[in-house]
Amino acid sequence: MANTGPESQTILVVGGGIAGITAAVEVAETGYDVILLERDPSLGGRVTRFARYFPKLCHPTCGLEINYQRIKKNSQIKVITMATVAAVSGQRGNFTVTVETQPRHVNAKCTACGDCARATEMEVPNPFNYGLDRTRAAHLPHEHAFPMRYVIAPEAAANGEGEKMKAACKYGAIDLDEKPETFEIKVGAIIWATGWKPYDAAKITAYAYDLSPDIISNVEMERLAAHDGPTGGRILRPSDGEPAKRVALIQCAGSRDVNHLPYCSRICCLGSLKHAAYLREQYADAEADIYYIDIRAHDKLEAFYNRLKADPQVHFIKSKPGHIEIGDDGRPVIRGEHTLSREIYETPYDLVVLATGMEPTAAADYRPPVELIQDEYGFIVPDDGVDGGMIAAGVAGGPLDVSMSVQSATAAALKAIQAVRGV
Amino acid sequence: MAQSAPDTARKYDLGFARWVYENVEGGDKLSMCMQCGVCSGSCPIGTEMDHGPRKLFMMIRAGMKEAVLTSNTLWNCTKCYRCVVRCPRGVPVTYILGGLGTKAVEMGYVKTEDTVRFSKAFWWSAKTFGRTDERLVTSRYHFSGGFGEGVKKSLANLKIALGMFKAGRLHLGAPHKVKGTKNLQAILAKAQEIEERAGETER
Numbered sequence: 001m002a003n004t005g006p007e008s009q010t011i012l013v014v015g016g017g018i019a020g021i022t023a024a025v026e027v028a029e030t031g032y033d034v035i036l037l038e039r040d041p042s043l044g045g046r047v048t049r050f051a052r053y054f055p056k057l058c059h060p061t062c063g064l065e066i067n068y069q070r071i072k073k074n075s076q077i078k079v080i081t082m083a084t085v086a087a088v089s090g091q092r093g094n095f096t097v098t099v100e101t102q103p104r105h106v107n108a109k110c111t112a113c114g115d116c117a118r119a120t121e122m123e124v125p126n127p128f129n130y131g132l133d134r135t136r137a138a139h140l141p142h143e144h145a146f147p148m149r150y151v152i153a154p155e156a157a158a159n160g161e162g163e164k165m166k167a168a169c170k171y172g173a174i175d176l177d178e179k180p181e182t183f184e185i186k187v188g189a190i191i192w193a194t195g196w197k198p199y200d201a202a203k204i205t206a207y208a209y210d211l212s213p214d215i216i217s218n219v220e221m222e223r224l225a226a227h228d229g230p231t232g233g234r235i236l237r238p239s240d241g242e243p244a245k246r247v248a249l250i251q252c253a254g255s256r257d258v259n260h261l262p263y264c265s266r267i268c269c270l271g272s273l274k275h276a277a278y279l280r281e282q283y284a285d286a287e288a289d290i291y292y293i294d295i296r297a298h299d300k301l302e303a304f305y306n307r308l309k310a311d312p313q314v315h316f317i318k319s320k321p322g323h324i325e326i327g328d329d330g331r332p333v334i335r336g337e338h339t340l341s342r343e344i345y346e347t348p349y350d351l352v353v354l355a356t357g358m359e360p361t362a363a364a365d366y367r368p369p370v371e372l373i374q375d376e377y378g379f380i381v382p383d384d385g386v387d388g389g390m391i392a393a394g395v396a397g398g399p400l401d402v403s404m405s406v407q408s409a410t411a412a413a414l415k416a417i418q419a420v421r422g423v
Numbered sequence: 424m425a426q427s428a429p430d431t432a433r434k435y436d437l438g439f440a441r442w443v444y445e446n447v448e449g450g451d452k453l454s455m456c457m458q459c460g461v462c463s464g465s466c467p468i469g470t471e472m473d474h475g476p477r478k479l480f481m482m483i484r485a486g487m488k489e490a491v492l493t494s495n496t497l498w499n500c501t502k503c504y505r506c507v508v509r510c511p512r513g514v515p516v517t518y519i520l521g522g523l524g525t526k527a528v529e530m531g532y533v534k535t536e537d538t539v540r541f542s543k544a545f546w547w548s549a550k551t552f553g554r555t556d557e558r559l560v561t562s563r564y565h566f567s568g569g570f571g572e573g574v575k576k577s578l579a580n581l582k583i584a585l586g587m588f589k590a591g592r593l594h595l596g597a598p599h600k601v602k603g604t605k606n607l608q609a610i611l612a613k614a615q616e617i618e619e620r621a622g623e624t625e626r
């Protein structure tokens with residue numbers, strides 16, 4: 001092989017979740033140029049939609065905000081939102097990447113004053129809240145968005161509503177003619193941090209997700225508990241807005257299951273323990289039943305499990321339920337076998353939360369347009385890549401929690417630096 | 424008070440799980456079971472079973488041969504396959520229960536079980552006519568326990584029979600047959616022969 005050495009020292013990070021942000025900041029603070037591509041209108045990925053983090057129950061915005069400050073201060077990071085990778089050619093040290101962007105219709109002059117949103121009545125399903133509510137067709141992705149800039153839904157830009165918004169904007173920030181664009185960049189290494197998407201709960205037909213608004217997934221539970229969510233942070237039944245006092249949390253919903261995701265996502269047990277904690281904080285008389293096969297609280301996270309176990313209003317039921325039916329009063333009824341006593345139970349609840357797992361984005365709605373080493377589930381094998389020039393970080397590489405995602409991102413940053421230095 | 428040691432030699436056969444693995448249809452998948460309870464919790468007649476599939480599978484591991492082979496779980500299973508469809512580990516629960524039932528009969532563990540007698544009557548009709556004739560299957564089953572019991576059972580079911588007759592679900596006269604019952608019997612005889620041959624090579 002001709003030893004030409006790396007031609008570009010720029011590092012590309014695909015995906016601006018907690019892993020991608022971390023990798024980008026680490027690379028830039030070491031003195032390298034980095035381009036961070038994010039498909040959504042703002043950075044942060046899945047964690048921006050969480051109410052709080054286990055095990056300390058702190059707010060995700062804290063950690064994210066610190067990272068956004070680091071990005072703002074560093075001129076070596078270029079962030080491109082609403083962008084993805086359409087093609088890759090070349091090899092370690094010398095990649096040509098085709099980037100594709102979608103129109104936001106709002107440029108950098110935006111001050112986030114919100115006049116455009118007030119100029120329209122048109123609403124669209126709110127992607128930030130998983131469609132649990134609706135939002136204006138011109139909106140800020142969420143209150144801590146980075147970049148802090150509005151976005152206009154494509155359907156609004158095309159009809160007369162767009163003109164109203166444009167007329168209302170005092171800063172000339174709205175460009176209704178913006179089109180999708182493609183352009184090429186040269187980079188020496190690529191970090192894939194494309195993360196995950198929640199497994200589609202509707203596919204687990206026995207759990208009747210489609211039959212009742214009171215059967216929700218764990219990511220929706222995060223939105224119900226979040227202060228900027230559809231209920232202002234109160235855990236209410238979606239059907240009638242009443243407080244949810246009897247709540248079931250079903251573990252391994254579609255996980256460790258040959259019919260769905262065959263692997264364990266590792267974080268859902270802790271996620272549900274966190275949900276029980278949210279509930280118990282809100283209502284003194286609430287009770288949570290956690291249905292489990294085995295609780296997987298590894299290493300130091302076991303302390304959090306023990307804390308919840310000590311609460312007499314949190315019950316642990318060793319059983320993977322058979323199915324959920326809708327009772328005569330409209331409440332969901334869970335049926336299954338209590339495996340310790342062999343009793344068959346049928347228990348009604350106000351709210352049922354399905355702890356669905358994390359499906360790698362690279363196996364679901366975005367197949368990277370280049371040969372990568374992926375395992376049988378679609379996770380990108382973290383360290384080697386085909387020739388060492390492409391590295392995975394965060395959940396793109398395997399089911400990890402935030403602290404492990406951040407560690408893997410730092411490791412990926414070092415690998416990428418080695419690639420662009422030709423070592 | 425002194426307690427006598429449990430009679431483990433008789434009740435626990437530690438080679439039983441291996442025997443099931445090697446001799447029962449689907450038994451080689453039993454090691455995949457993670458005791459989650461989905462099968463028993465999904466079973467429409469789970470409450471009518473003494474143990475249900477999940478617990479029965481644990482009993483196999485524990486070597487409770489006699490308790491397993493005399494369990495009514497083998498006979499109350501309706502073969503609806505709900506458990507097979509839902510089992511997160513791909514365990515062919517229904518096949519295993521069926522296979523255990525066959526072995527239990529062969530080995531003389533089951534003599535009077537109602538379901539066994541019903542199964543025999545059902546199979547007789549399927550084999551002879553290529554169809555199940557409700558009337559003949561039922562009467563054969565009713566009388567399989569002796570004449571007196573047959574009369575008693577038939578009378579008890581008279582109302583159901585009349586209802587079925589009115590609804591056109593029970594016909595009188597010659598039984599329905601498939602075309603070519605001779606061919607059917609030849610096929611079945613061949614299948615039997617293959618099964619026996621397979622059994623020999625296993626041994």
Ligand SMILES: Cc1cc2nc3c(=O)[nH]c(=O)nc-3n(C[C@H](O)[C@H](O)[C@H](O)COP(=O)(O)OP(=O)(O)OC[C@H]3O[C@@H](n4cnc5c(N)ncnc54)[C@H](O)[C@@H]3O)c2cc1C
Pocket residue numbers: 014015016017018019020037038039040043044045046047050052053054055083084085193194195196197218219222267268271274356357358361366393394395396400401402403405
């Ligand atoms: C219900 C639930 C609760 C959880 N709670 C906790 C918790 O309390 N504490 C904890 O430590 N962990 C928790 N986790 C785990 C946590 O969500 C993950 O560890 C974390 O999201 C991983 O971050 P990431 O950056 O790898 O992926 P993501 O957050 O998925 O980020 C990936 C980013 O890449 C972008 N992207 C995807 N494809 C492309 C593309 N082709 N081009 C450009 N951009 C792209 C996405 O838009 C996204 O912004 C929880 C998980 C679940 C399911």
Ligand code: SF4
Pocket residue numbers: 455456457458459460461462463476477480509510511512513514516
């Ligand atoms: S559903 Fe499958 S894995 Fe679960 S207890 Fe039954 S056989 Fe075992």
Ligand code: SF4
Pocket residue numbers: 462465466467468469476499500501502503504505506507516517520
């Ligand atoms: S096949 Fe048998 S054991 Fe399985 S769910 Fe149906 S009746 Fe129950």
